[in-house]
Amino acid sequence: DQQVKQNSPSLSVQEGRISILNCDYTNSMFDYFLWYKKYPAEGPTFLISISSIKDKNEDGRFTVFLNKSAKHLSLHIVPSQPGDSAVYFCAARETSYDKVIFGPGTSLSVIP
Amino acid sequence: NAGVTQTPKFRILKIGQSMTLQCTQDMNHNYMYWYRQDPGMGLKLIYYSVGAGITDKGEVPNGYNVSRSTTEDFPLRLELAAPSQTSVYFCASSYSVVGKNTEAFFGQGTRLTVV
Numbered sequence: 001d002q003q004v005k006q007n008s009p010s011l012s013v014q015e016g017r018i019s020i021l022n023c024d025y026t027n028s029m030f031d032y033f034l035w036y037k038k039y040p041a042e043g044p045t046f047l048i049s050i051s052s053i054k055d056k057n058e059d060g061r062f063t064v065f066l067n068k069s070a071k072h073l074s075l076h077i078v079p080s081q082p083g084d085s086a087v088y089f090c091a092a093r094e095t096s097y098d099k100v101i102f103g104p105g106t107s108l109s110v111i112p
Numbered sequence: 113n114a115g116v117t118q119t120p121k122f123r124i125l126k127i128g129q130s131m132t133l134q135c136t137q138d139m140n141h142n143y144m145y146w147y148r149q150d151p152g153m154g155l156k157l158i159y160y161s162v163g164a165g166i167t168d169k170g171e172v173p174n175g176y177n178v179s180r181s182t183t184e185d186f187p188l189r190l191e192l193a194a195p196s197q198t199s200v201y202f203c204a205s206s207y208s209v210v211g212k213n214t215e216a217f218f219g220q221g222t223r224l225t226v227v
Binding site: 004006009032034036041042043044045046049051089093098099100101102103104105 | 155210
């Protein structure tokens with residue numbers, strides 16, 4: 001049973017437009033959420049994160065929104081650039097455990 | 113700037129063979145992790161360690177073993193390889209519990225095929 005879900009396996013966006021990647025979770029004990037980006041043949045790299053006590057965190061072109069009541073978070077990329085084309089993983093940490101659970105990923109293609 | 117280094121990058125194993133995937137980090141991180149990535153399934157945690165001498169099971173530990181004799185190294189052992197273990201394996205490390213300013217750093221991965 002997947003605790004972290006990314007229901008869109010892929011997403012295509014025009015360069016300069018907004019990319020919105022969604023993530024849902026089922027475990028109410030998750031207290032910290034992260035987004036990782038992965039290029040082919042490379043390991044994932046950390047992108048942005050948010051604590052459960054916040055509802056928004058911004059870093060340059062990347063903003064993560066958290067809706068705890070809906071158990072939903074989203075990553076917004078504005079404006080999208082071709083170099084953003086990658087697989088994006090949503091991940092969540094449970095307070096009482098030292099481990100991070102990953103979603104299945106969304107493959108983003110930014111079309112020039 | 114080595115970070116997390118995994119060896120080998122690629123390996124083909126026959127069913128029933130065994131092998132060790134090596135992982136070493138030079139960031140003096142206490143926490144280390146092994147994940148596997150199957151197509152469309154994201155990363156599943158196999159084992160993790162919060163410090164030398166301490167290991168614990170993740171989501172999918174069956175068929176694997178780990179040890180953590182030093183802070184730097186966290187090898188993953190496959191005994192009696194099975195086709196279901198065909199996957200890409202990632203090692204990661206973090207200074208402490210993943211959180212603000214303590215994100216996990218990943219190696220480049222080991223692509224393992226069991227035939």
